[in-house]
Each structure stands twice: as C-alpha cells, then as structure tokens.
Amino acid sequence: xxxxxxxxxxxxxxxxxxxxxxxxxxxxxxxxxxxxxxxxxxxxxxxxxxxxxxxxxxxxxxxxxxxxxxxxxxxxxxxxxxxxxxxxxxxxxxxxxxxxxxxxxxxxxxxxxxxxxxxxxxxxxxxxxxxxxxxxxxxxxxxxxxxxxxxxxxxxxxxxxxxxxxxxxxxxxxxxxxxxxxxxxxxxxxxxxxxxxxxxxxxxxxxxxxxxxxxxxxxxxxxxxxxxxxxxx
Amino acid sequence: xxxxxxxxxxxxxxxxxxxxxxxxxxxxxxxxxxxxxxxxxxxxxxxxxxxxxxxxxxxxxxxxxxxxxxxxxxxxxxxxxxxxxxxxxxxxxxxxxxxxxxxxxxxxxxxxxxxxxxxxxxxxxxxxxxxxxxxxxxxxxxxxxxxxxxxxxxxxxxxxxxxxxxxxxxxxxxxxxxxxxxxxxxxxxxxxxxxxxxxxxxxxxxxxxxxxxxxxxxxxxxxxxxxxxxxxx
DNA sequence: TGTGACAAATAAGTCTGACTTATTGGTTCC
DNA sequence: GGAACCAATAAGTCAGACTTATTTGTCACA
Numbered sequence: 001x002x003x004x005x006x007x008x009x010x011x012x013x014x015x016x017x018x019x020x021x022x023x024x025x026x027x028x029x030x031x032x033x034x035x036x037x038x039x040x041x042x043x044x045x046x047x048x049x050x051x052x053x054x055x056x057x058x059x060x061x062x063x064x065x066x067x068x069x070x071x072x073x074x075x076x077x078x079x080x081x082x083x084x085x086x087x088x089x090x091x092x093x094x095x096x097x098x099x100x101x102x103x104x105x106x107x108x109x110x111x112x113x114x115x116x117x118x119x120x121x122x123x124x125x126x127x128x129x130x131x132x133x134x135x136x137x138x139x140x141x142x143x144x145x146x147x148x149x150x151x152x153x154x155x156x157x158x159x160x161x162x163x164x165x166x167x168x169x170x171x172x173x174x175x176x177x178x179x180x181x182x183x184x185x186x187x188x189x190x191x192x193x194x195x196x197x198x199x200x201x202x203x204x205x206x207x208x209x210x211x212x213x214x215x216x217x218x219x220x221x222x223x224x225x226x227x228x229x230x231x232x233x
Numbered sequence: 234x235x236x237x238x239x240x241x242x243x244x245x246x247x248x249x250x251x252x253x254x255x256x257x258x259x260x261x262x263x264x265x266x267x268x269x270x271x272x273x274x275x276x277x278x279x280x281x282x283x284x285x286x287x288x289x290x291x292x293x294x295x296x297x298x299x300x301x302x303x304x305x306x307x308x309x310x311x312x313x314x315x316x317x318x319x320x321x322x323x324x325x326x327x328x329x330x331x332x333x334x335x336x337x338x339x340x341x342x343x344x345x346x347x348x349x350x351x352x353x354x355x356x357x358x359x360x361x362x363x364x365x366x367x368x369x370x371x372x373x374x375x376x377x378x379x380x381x382x383x384x385x386x387x388x389x390x391x392x393x394x395x396x397x398x399x400x401x402x403x404x405x406x407x408x409x410x411x412x413x414x415x416x417x418x419x420x421x422x423x424x425x426x427x428x429x430x431x432x433x434x435x436x437x438x439x440x441x442x443x444x445x446x447x448x449x450x451x452x453x454x455x456x457x458x459x460x461x462x463x464x465x466x
Numbered sequence: 467t468g469t470g471a472c473a474a475a476t477a478a479g480t481c482t483g484a485c486t487t488a489t490t491g492g493t494t495c496c
Numbered sequence: 497g498g499a500a501c502c503a504a505t506a507a508g509t510c511a512g513a514c515t516t517a518t519t520t521g522t523c524a525c526a
Contacts, residue, residue: 007479009285033507043481045278048508052242052282053289056315064507065489078401079312082289103398106343110335165336168311240508266478276510281479297478298518 012040012050020059020070022090027072057083081171088175098228100176105221107166112217114161116210123160124206131202138195146190147181153198194223245273245283253292253303255323260305290316314404321408331461333409338454345450347394349443356393357439364435371428379423380414386431427456
C-alpha cells in the first residue's frame with residue numbers, strides 16, 4: 001500500500017517494527033543501538049534514524065547510559081497506520097481485528113449520520129455506484145469484486161462525513177474488510193441482508209435522512225460484530 | 234505532558250512540527266535538509282532524524298533529488314498525539330477541537346456500554362469516586378478541581394471498556410476537556426445536568442446496565458456538541 | 467517537429483571515526 | 497549507614513567524504 005522499505009532505515013523498521021509489536025521483546029527489554037546496527041549490517045546513523053521513528057510511535061524509549069528500552073503495549077500509538085499494519089501481520093492479528101471492528105462499530109454510524117448532512121452530489125453518486133457494484137458482485141463467488149466496492153463504499157461514507165478524523169480511518173476499515181475476506185471464513189457469498197443494508201444507506205444519505213442512515217449503518221456494524229462473536233446476549 | 238524537546242532533534246521538531254501543522258508551509262512546499270540544518274544550527278544527522286520523524290507522521294515526504302516535500306493535510310496521521318498537540322497549540326485549534334469532540338461523541342457512548350460489561354470492581358469504585366469529586370467541585374468556581382475529576386472519569390470509562398483503541402483516546406479527551414475549561418467561555422459553574430449525568434453513568438456501569446450507560450453517555454456528549462454549536466436543528 | 471537516448475547537476479542517502487555528555491552504579495570516606 | 501565522589505557506559509552530536517537515484521536539459525536522429 002504505502003511505499004515499504006524506503007531506504008535502509010525502512011528495511012530495518014520492516015524487521016524491528018513487527019518484532020516489537022509482536023511482543024518478541026517484552027516491555028522493559030533493552031536494545032543497544034550499536035548492537036542493532038551490527039545485527040542489521042547498517043551504519044549507526046541509519047540505525048539511529050530507525051530508532052527515532054520507533055520512538056515517535058512510542059514503541060521504544062531511548063535513554064542515555066541505558067539504551068533503547070521497549071515500552072509497554074499500553075503506551076504504543078495504536079492508531080499509527082504502520083503500527084496497525086505490523087500488528088495485523090503478526091500473531092495477535094485476531095485480537096487486533098476485534099479491536100478495530102469495535103472501533104468501526106462506534107465510528108461508522110456517526111459518520112453515516114454526518115454524511116447524510118454533508119455529502120456532495122458527487123459523493124452520493126459514488127455511494128450509489130459502490131452499492132450497485134456490491135449487488136452485482138454479491139453472487140457467484142465474486143468475493144474480490146465485492147470487496148473492492150465494499151471498501152470504496154465505506155471510504156466514501158467516512159470521507160463524506162466531513163470529519164477529518166473519521167476520514168483517516170478509511171485505511172483501517174479497508175484492512176479490516178480485506179482481512180475478513182482473505183483470512184476469515186468467507187467461502188460463501190456475502191450475507192444478502194448486508195448487501196441490502198448498504199443500498200439502503202446510500203438511499204438514506206442521498207435523501208439526507210440522518211437518523212435512518214445512522215440506524216442502518218449501525219445494523220451493518222452489528223453484523224460485523226456478530227461475525228466475530230463479539231456481543232454477548 | 235510527555236517529555237518535550239528531548240535532545241536537539243526534539244527541539245527542531247518542537248519548531249518545525251507546529252509550523253507545518255499550522256499550514257505555514259503549503260502542501261507541496263519543498264524544504265532542503267541542508268538548509269534546515271543551517272537554519273536550526275544543528276548537524277545534518279540531527280536534522281535527518283527530525284525529518285524521519287516528520288515522515289513517519291506523514292507530514293512530509295523525503296525524495297531523492299527533490300527534497301523534503303510537505304504532504305497535504307488529508308494525509309497526516311491526525312491521531313498521532315504529537316500532531317494533535319501541535320495542532321491544538323496552533324491557529325486551527327477551534328477546528329481541531331470540534332473534530333475531536335465529534336470523535337468523542339462517537340466513541341464514548343460505545344465505550345460506556347462496554348465498560349458496563351467489563352469494568353472491574355476497582356474501576357467501578359474509581360468511577361464513583363470521580364463522580365463524587367465532580368459533584369463536590371461543581372459549585373463555587375472550583376473549575377480546576379472539577380476538571381481533574383472530569384478527566385479522570387472519562388479516562389476510567391475508556392480504559393474500563395477493555396478496548397485498547399478506546400483506552401488510548403484518554404489523552405485526547407483530556408486535551409478537549411482542558412481546552413474547554415481553559416480557552417472557551419466557561420466562567421460559570423458546570424451545567425448541573427451534566428454533573429448528574431456523570432453520577433448516573435457511574436451507577437449504570439456499576440449495575441452493569443449497558444443500555445443505560447450508553448444512553449446517558451450519549452446525552453453527555455450531545456451536551457458537549459451543543460456547547461460548540463455543532464448539531465443543526 | 468517530435469522523440470529518443472545520453473549526460474550533467476542535484477539533493478538525499480550512507481558510512482566512518484572522533485568527540486561530548488548525561489546517567490548509572492560502584493567505591494570510598496566520613 | 498549514608499553522602500560524596502569517580503569511573504564506566506551508551507546515547508548524542510558533529511564534520512567530512514563518498515554513493516546513488518532522479519530530474520532536467522541537451523543533442524542527435526527519425
């Protein structure tokens with residue numbers, strides 16, 4: 001997606017980042033810049049740049065005379081797209097997917113409500129187009145085609161909300177949806193109910209019916225939660 | 234809050250970060266590492282580390298033969314606490330505060346619902362204590378004391394939800410609440426209705442009444458939205 | 467006139483080595 | 497037993513030389 005491994009320091013991050021977020025180094029572990037530089041066969045300057053980036057993500061803390069210590073998970077910048085990607089690629093992928101799905105369930109209904117107020121004619125058209133694309137790909141194991149339109153649909157909703165914080169969650173939603181299609185049990189065609197709901201959300205937004213847009217989107221996200229067995233009776 | 238200006242590269246960031254997020258350099262502007270190093274009177278290595286951090290926040294992009302170009306606002310990592318702080322300190326503080334309040338209004342009700350399910354006895358006790366502290370400071374212009382308990386209350390809710398993504402928004406909520414108290418019109422004592430709502434939320438969570446906890450919290454956040462004249466009739 | 471290959475200019479990227487400084491942990495002395 | 501001191505350590509900083517990718521301009525050729 002985003003340009004990976006740009007430069008030597010990027011390559012180092014591609015290895016160290018996943019290792020740390022996977023919990024390979026328990027909180028409080030101490031790494032030394034020089035040692036890491038040797039291990040990755042790069043100069044200290046390059047390694048220092050990598051450490052600075054990890055530090056800005058609050059994954060590690062660099063202190064004089066001590067070294068580079070790994071921070072506890074609770075302090076990580078878990079909204080950093082890079083961190084999200086690393087964690088999704090690692091062992092606690094399921095846990096991460098659940099967290100993100102809950103986040104979606106909170107954000108998207110509100111985003112849909114705002115979209116019903118703020119969406120431009122162009123965005124309404126895109127929304128309808130996406131919904132139709134989902135319908136067209138909803139039968140006959142066209143999962144990839146369905147996914148593309150599904151992702152686009154939710155991106156438009158988030159963007160049309162007019163809230164920059166919501167808009168930036170587009171990538172996260174894309175990851176979650178892609179994850180569901182590719183790694184979870186999804187051999188069957190998508191749930192027809194969900195498809196219908198998307199069409200109806202597009203309608204509601206077009207008509208400026210904020211209440212309905214929110215309610216329908218909430219139904220979509222509840223479905224997503226149920227798929228992961230979140231939501232106790 | 235977090236240790237500021239750690240090292241030379243930190244000092245550079247404290248100047249460059251706010252400048253960029255304030256829109257002082259329009260998107261597409263080109264900076265050169267060497268020139269910046271001269272301007273800040275630091276070595277190229279230090280400046281490179283600073284640029285790497287800005288790059289990891291997606292504020293800038295560094296390309297060979299071109300320089301360090303400023304990215305459009307839509308690509309920034311707006312969830313990065315550092316970026317949030319910079320923007321709150323800058324010119325579009327009001328806009329940022331509105332975005333964050335909308336985010337709160339989406340997250341906190343769901344967090345309260347989850348907290349009603351997952352909160353430990355200890356967390357329930359903390360919650361009650363915070364609510365009582367709010368009551369105790371709700372009259373007689375004790376705004377600072379009120380703020381402390383208000384912040385603590387929402388932190389506990391977010392943490393008790395059991396969702397790590399929600400938990401990490403504690404700092405954001407703290408910023409928003411502090412911003413409201415310190416920079417907005419708030420000479421009067423807090424709205425008694427809001428105080429009561431907090432007490433009731435604590436009750437609902439303690440009793441495990443998820444529906445009620447969510448509904449009451451939604452009322453709190455609606456109040457916050459109304460204060461900023463968000464929410465059209 | 468347009469288009470292709472080729473060459474020069476440029477700014478980031480990388481490496482090395484020497485030096486500085488803050489912090490820690492031990493040691494000594496009262 | 498505690499306070500003051502000192503040495504060890506690893507990050508922090510700097511300067512300079514070199515490499516490499518990318519852009520831009522030029523020139524020849526179709």
